[in-house]
Amino acid sequence: MSPIVKLNNVSKSFGSLHVLQGVSFDVAAGSVVAIIGRSGSGKSTALRCINGLEKINSGEITVCNHHLHHDVTRAQLRALHLDVGIVFQSYNLFPHLTVGQNIMLAPRWVRKQSKSEAHEHAAEVLRKVGLAEKFDAYPEQLSGGQQQRVAIARSLAMEPKLMLFDEVTSALDPELTGEVLKVMESLARDGMTMVLVTHEMAFAKGVADKIVFMHQGRVWEEGGGEMLSAPQTPELRQFVGNGL
Amino acid sequence: MTYTFDFSFLAEYWPQLLKGLVQTAQLSLLSIIFGFLLGTLLAIGRTAQSKLLRRICAIYVEAIRNTPLLVQMFMIYFGLASVGFKLSAEFCAVLAIVINVSSYTCEIMRAGIESVRKGQREASDCLGLTWLQSLFLVVLPPATERVYPALVSQFILIMLATSLVSQISAEELTSTAARIDSMTFRSFEIYTVVALIYIGLAFVFRLGFWALSRLVFPRLRRLGTPL
Numbered sequence: 093m094s095p096i097v098k099l100n101n102v103s104k105s106f107g108s109l110h111v112l113q114g115v116s117f118d119v120a121a122g123s124v125v126a127i128i129g130r131s132g133s134g135k136s137t138a139l140r141c142i143n144g145l146e147k148i149n150s151g152e153i154t155v156c157n158h159h160l161h162h163d164v165t166r167a168q169l170r171a172l173h174l175d176v177g178i179v180f181q182s183y184n185l186f187p188h189l190t191v192g193q194n195i196m197l198a199p200r201w202v203r204k205q206s207k208s209e210a211h212e213h214a215a216e217v218l219r220k221v222g223l224a225e226k227f228d229a230y231p232e233q234l235s236g237g238q239q240q241r242v243a244i245a246r247s248l249a250m251e252p253k254l255m256l257f258d259e260v261t262s263a264l265d266p267e268l269t270g271e272v273l274k275v276m277e278s279l280a281r282d283g284m285t286m287v288l289v290t291h292e293m294a295f296a297k298g299v300a301d302k303i304v305f306m307h308q309g310r311v312w313e314e315g316g317g318e319m320l321s322a323p324q325t326p327e328l329r330q331f332v333g334n335g336l
Numbered sequence: 337m338t339y340t341f342d343f344s345f346l347a348e349y350w351p352q353l354l355k356g357l358v359q360t361a362q363l364s365l366l367s368i369i370f371g372f373l374l375g376t377l378l379a380i381g382r383t384a385q386s387k388l389l390r391r392i393c394a395i396y397v398e399a400i401r402n403t404p405l406l407v408q409m410f411m412i413y414f415g416l417a418s419v420g421f422k423l424s425a426e427f428c429a430v431l432a433i434v435i436n437v438s439s440y441t442c443e444i445m446r447a448g449i450e451s452v453r454k455g456q457r458e459a460s461d462c463l464g465l466t467w468l469q470s471l472f473l474v475v476l477p478p479a480t481e482r483v484y485p486a487l488v489s490q491f492i493l494i495m496l497a498t499s500l501v502s503q504i505s506a507e508e509l510t511s512t513a514a515r516i517d518s519m520t521f522r523s524f525e526i527y528t529v530v531a532l533i534y535i536g537l538a539f540v541f542r543l544g545f546w547a548l549s550r551l552v553f554p555r556l557r558r559l560g561t562p563l
Contacts, residue, residue: 145458166467173464184459187563188478188555197473198463230555250463 095154096121096254096285097142102151104137111137113309114151119254119302124286126296129306130331135289138306139258142287143178144169156253174202177247178256181263183239185231185246191218192227195246203250210249217245221275237268241275248279255279257288293320293332305331345520346529356512357533363426363508364495364541367433371494372487374434375441380471382442383449393442400439406500408432413504429501429508437494444486448479481553481563488545492538499534509533 095118104112111134119125127135140146142155144164153160156175158168186194195214199205205213218224221241231239240260247255257276261269273295280286280299290296296303297317305313307327313319323329346353381393400408412435413428423431452475460470480487502511513530517523550557 143462145462169461170464170466173462176462178462180455180459182453182455184453184455186456186459186474186478188481188553190555197460198465201469201473202464230559232559232561246463 094121095119096156097125097287098154099138099142100152100154102138102141102148102153104134104141104146104148111309112141112148115306115309115311116151117302117304117311117314119285119287121285122283123301124280124288124299125302125304126300127287127289127304127306128291128293128296128331129312133306134309135306136258139178139256139287139289143176143256144172145178174250175253176256177250177252177254178258179240179243179247179260181259183231183236183243185239185243187231190228190230191223191234191242194231194242195249198246199249213249214245217248218242220248220278221245222271235268236264237271240264240268240272244272244275244279254285254287257286257290259289259291261290261292296320307331339524341525342522343525343529345516345522345526349516349520352512352516353509353529353533356507356509357537359507359512360495360498360509361537363429363433363498363501363506364491364537366430367437367494367498368491370430370434371437372441372491374438376445376476378438378442379445379449382446397439397442400436401443405432405436405497406503408436409500409504425501425504425506428504429498429506433494433498433501436497437490440490441487444483444490445479447486448481448483449475451482452479477553478563481549481556484545484549484553488542491545492541495538495541496534 097119099116099118102112102115103110115134115138117125127138129135137146141148141160142153144160147164148160148162150162155172158172158175160168160172186197189197192211192214195217196210199210199213200207215224215227218227221244223238223241223245226234226238226242231242234242243260260276261272264272269292273292276286276288276295277299288300297320300317303315303317303319304311305319305328313323313325313328319328320332323332378393378397381389382397384390409429409432412432413423413425416423416428456474457470460474465473498508499510501508502514505511509530513526517526520526555563
């Protein structure tokens with residue numbers, strides 16, 4: 093199967109700080125790829141580049157047949173966003189809207205769904221994340237874990253071909269982390285293509301088809317879950333040693 | 337010092353005062369509505385990506401905020417008249433106040449817009465919303481809700497500042513009072529009454545703005561908490 097995401101020699105710097113230095117990896121359709129690495133290794137930046145949130149300096153990224161390079165236009169990005177969903181560490185729910193309105197906003201204004209259609213669909217994705225009864229609640233009335241599950245539902249409502257998760261459990265305690273990971277696991281089982289940046293080693297090992305270990309802006313090591321038990325490089329060995 | 341208060345003029349002049357009150361309310365509401373719209377546009381300009389646009393809006397705001405409303409009013413009314421534009425005093429009054437209040441509203445709304453975290457905009461971009469949709473659906477509603485109390489203060493101030501338009505002989509409450517004063521010479525009484533009317537109008541305005549907030553901010557209505 094041809095890859096749904098392909099990064100080819102991608103470089104990105106913020107000023108004199110070279111965050112990505114020739115990153116290449118790809119993501120097969122229907123697979124789950126976990127990007128791991130310590131803070132500052134460039135993993136979040138790599139994920140944000142896939143979604144065009146950061147413009148790359150050189151190299152090429154292909155995502156769902158959209159080609160991103162250093163001078164991508166707003167219109168191209170918008171087309172890309174229709175195919176790719178992203179969930180952030182800080183949820184980024186819209187605080188002035190109810191859970192239901194958060195989820196229905198884009199389907200109504202972007203997909204031009206009717207109110208009843210959007211409503212029905214929103215209720216369905218909320219059920220999927222186990223929060224059917226929170227349709228009319230406001231984000232501030234929910235726990236962090238619930239807010240993150242709503243954010244996942246909001247992304248799902250746009251029926252993306254690819255979902256990106258940027259350290260989505262980093263702000264949550266272990267119990268809330270568990271409920272979010274469970275939702276992500278069920279998404280993976282349903283065949284959603286997912287790329288996640290995570291510090292949850294057990295989850296990466298158990299759910300990811302491929303793990304990409306980044307270090308100093310480069311892909312240092314990549315492989316299946318077994319890679320974590322038998323690291324090839326001293327850097328990964330040290331990282332896993334600290335992490336587990 | 338013996339002074340006998342005499343409010344008997346009210347019997348004859350209250351219809352005029354009432355008319356002045358209505359004119360003041362109209363003048364204020366028009367100025368507030370258009371001042372808010374223009375101020376919001378300016379705030380969008382001041383937070384835009386284009387540096388040129390940001391500069392232009394900043395210059396406008398600083399120029400207006402650092403000159404007296406009365407001088408602005410004279411410039412528009414007498415100034416425009418002397419170069420050949422003959423506009424009614426009421427129109428010039430509204431125009432001057434709109435220009436004035438828009439600069440203050442701009443700064444208040446800018447604070448609101450800047451309080452909306454970058455992630456909100458990123459999330460709406462990533463959901464496929466256009467720039468304009470993001471602005472109106474994601475950025476402006478919480479921005480406005482957060483600075484609403486400051487906006488209301490500004491609007492009440494502007495309502496009180498409409499008394500200045502009596503200086504360009506526009507018809508409203510204070511100019512009506514001045515006219516009655518010149519006929520009855522009951523300055524203390526008449527301006528006391530007018531002050532009370534302003535207090536009453538301010539109260540009604542505050543009540544109206546409170547009701548409006550419950551109408552346009554459903555979250556506030558349901559939870560009552562600050563955003």
